[in-house]
Amino acid sequence: MLYTEPKVTVLARPQFAEPAHLPVAWKGESSDGERLAEFAGRLCYMSQHNPAGRTTAEYLENIKRQRHGSVLEHANYTLLFEGVSRSLTHELVRHRAGMAYSQLSQRYVDESEASFVVPPAIVGDAELEGAWRAQVEAAQAAYVALVEQLMDRYRWVDDKVHRRKMAREAARGVLPNSTETKIVVTGNARAWRTLLELRSSEGAELEIRRLAVLAIRVLQGEAPAFFSDVEVYDAADRRPAARFLHSKV
Ligand SMILES: Cc1cc2nc3c(=O)[nH]c(=O)nc-3n(C[C@H](O)[C@H](O)[C@H](O)COP(=O)(O)OP(=O)(O)OC[C@H]3O[C@@H](n4cnc5c(N)ncnc54)[C@H](O)[C@@H]3O)c2cc1C
Incomplete structure (x- = not known):
């Protein structure tokens, strides 16, 4: 063949079990992986009451902008x-x-x-x-x-x-x-971002670049807030590539 x-194929995604004694004032739709990262970030400042009234997507956008990517390391995805x-x-x-x-x-x-x-x-x-x-x-x-x-x-x-x-x-x-x-690959969201940024760029080899663009699309479906700053575009060589706004979070 x-x-x-x-x-x-997605084999595994995070399952977040919110502790009853530290509830977060969540806003907006989000996946377990995104909530886990927000929970971890909010714990650092004990800001579970969500003083800025941010949705999870807004919160994680700010995390990426500030390059505070270590909280993304809690969410693992297996492909x-x-x-x-x-x-x-x-x-x-x-x-x-x-x-x-x-x-x-x-x-x-x-x-x-x-x-x-x-x-x-x-x-x-x-x-x-x-x-x-x-x-x-x-x-x-x-x-x-x-x-x-x-x-x-x-x-x-x-x-x-x-x-x-x-x-x-x-x-x-x-x-x-x-x-x-065939290969099973597990990565945390931060590591996936680094790998996919390098391998979806125009300088990457064509086969791995094609895979990286596909993996970006799959992971954007899983946890859009982790990859909301990623833009897939048609490069000058007439093949898709991607650019990350918050490079190397
Ligand atoms: C377009 C392209 C062309 C390439 N061409 C070649 C080539 O010709 N020959 C070749 O051998 N390789 C080549 N590579 C592979 C490249 O050198 C890296 O091995 C690969 O991209 C993995 O990157 P990384 O080490 O940053 O990733 P990871 O190992 O995932 O590390 C991620 C980040 O963690 C930190 N880190 C990880 N390990 C350490 C450590 N031990 N010490 C300090 N910091 C660490 C660094 O900040 C690093 O960027 C190429 C890669 C790309 C994207």
């Missing part, structure tokens, strides 16, 4: 990314602070039937797609052959699971960067 778009390439996840996992990752293992999982992600710059050009596809299919055929030969070479290893792992971890060396992978 060839992927031309990533798939993003499942599918239909992304190994080269994309190689870049993704460089984002360390506030992020957690669990990715499909090429040592354990058989890649004989692996899918591949068509690089965005190639999509829609039949000639380029054909050349790319020929390379990918040849690499996959080489992988299958290597696994078979390695299983035979190490037939004296009794533990079949271990033998398969030995074969696959060596054979994966011929799989291309475009091999599709």
Whole structure:
């Protein structure tokens, strides 16, 4: 199977349990994650009575404007990314602070039937797609052959699971960067903002930029106040990019 778009699924979002002894005078609609961040921010000044009469969205806008982003760290969101390439996840996992990752293992999982992600710059050009596809299919055929030969070479290893792992971890060396992978990514709202700002910008690689723009849209749906200052626009290269008004909160 060839992927031309990533798939993003929300796996987990915050659940806020408001303490009865410290109630906040909430205003406006908001999600649990946004309320959790507002609660944390208000605790710093014991301003639960909401003296400025702000809605949660207004309160969090002010937090972002003042770059007081540590309160955003309380709200964690877990996303499942599918239909992304190994080269994309190689870049993704460089984002360390506030992020957690669990990715499909090429040592354990058989890649004989692996899918591949068509690089965005190639999509829609039949000639380029054909050349790319020929390379990918040849690499996959080489992988299958290597696994078979390695299983035979190490037939004296009794533990079949271990033998398969030995074969696959060596054979994966011929799989291309475009091999599709799946990764579970958890981040707090501040860390997501940093990651998504860097990876949705015009300077970012096209596939991760496309994913970042999609993730922004998904997270804007989850917790609009955390991403209200983010504008998605069509860049000069005719692809969507995003800009953050309150950069690096
Ligand atoms: C367009 C683009 C091109 C890139 N090209 C390359 C490349 O050619 N080669 C390459 O190797 N990488 C490249 N990178 C990756 C880049 O160098 C970073 O590794 C990646 O963007 C993660 O950024 P970060 O370290 O700020 O993120 P995080 O690890 O999420 O950190 C977030 C922030 O926390 C703070 N922080 C985190 N860890 C520390 C620490 N140990 N000490 C002090 N402060 C810390 C910093 O303020 C940091 O900005 C590129 C990234 C982009 C966006």
